[in-house]
Amino acid sequence: MKSPFRNVTPVRRRMMSAIRSKNTKPEKLVRRTLFAWGLRYRVHLSSLPGKPDIVFTKRRIAIFVHGCFWHAHTDCERWNLPKTRSGYWREKLENNARRDRAHLALLRSMGWRTVVIWECEKPSTWMKRLRRVCSTEPKATPSTFRKK
Numbered sequence: 001m002k003s004p005f006r007n008v009t010p011v012r013r014r015m016m017s018a019i020r021s022k023n024t025k026p027e028k029l030v031r032r033t034l035f036a037w038g039l040r041y042r043v044h045l046s047s048l049p050g051k052p053d054i055v056f057t058k059r060r061i062a063i064f065v066h067g068c069f070w071h072a073h074t075d076c077e078r079w080n081l082p083k084t085r086s087g088y089w090r091e092k093l094e095n096n097a098r099r100d101r102a103h104l105a106l107l108r109s110m111g112w113r114t115v116v117i118w119e120c121e122k123p124s125t126w127m128k129r130l131r132r133v134c135s136t137e138p139k140a141t142p143s144t145f146r147k148k
């Protein structure tokens with residue numbers, strides 16, 4: 001293969017093009033799941049640090065659904081630095097990850113609980129985590145966030 005993008009695998013190309021955008025496939029799955037659990041949420045709340053993908057305002061839960069490439073999921077077996085312009089990518093992606101950490105810290109300092117879901121995670125794994133967070137709310141009662 002003599003393409004100038006021969007160092008960019010099809011998987012990576014897909015990751016690089018798709019993940020930046022809102023309403024990614026994993027994000028939609030998370031939203032469908034929460035909806036099926038009877039929970040109603042806001043999406044992309046720009047008034048909060050990091051513009052969380054899914055937010056329960058009354059319960060103060062902010063959920064981020066992160067693409068492994070753009071958010072530098074370095075523990076992930078699907079993650080590796082592009083071979084071309086790797087210095088540029090390293091700096092860019094490390095900055096993204098640093099910014100993510102700062103947003104999470106800020107949200108927590110504001111009394112929010114945060115959940116980060118990685119696109120590579122099995123749904124059964126993040127569902128367990130979400131269930132736990134969503135079912136431990138000291139103040140709100142189900143009727144305050146369940147719409148009939």
Ligand SMILES: [Zn+2]
Pocket residue numbers: 068073076077078079118119120121
């Ligand atoms: Zn990952």
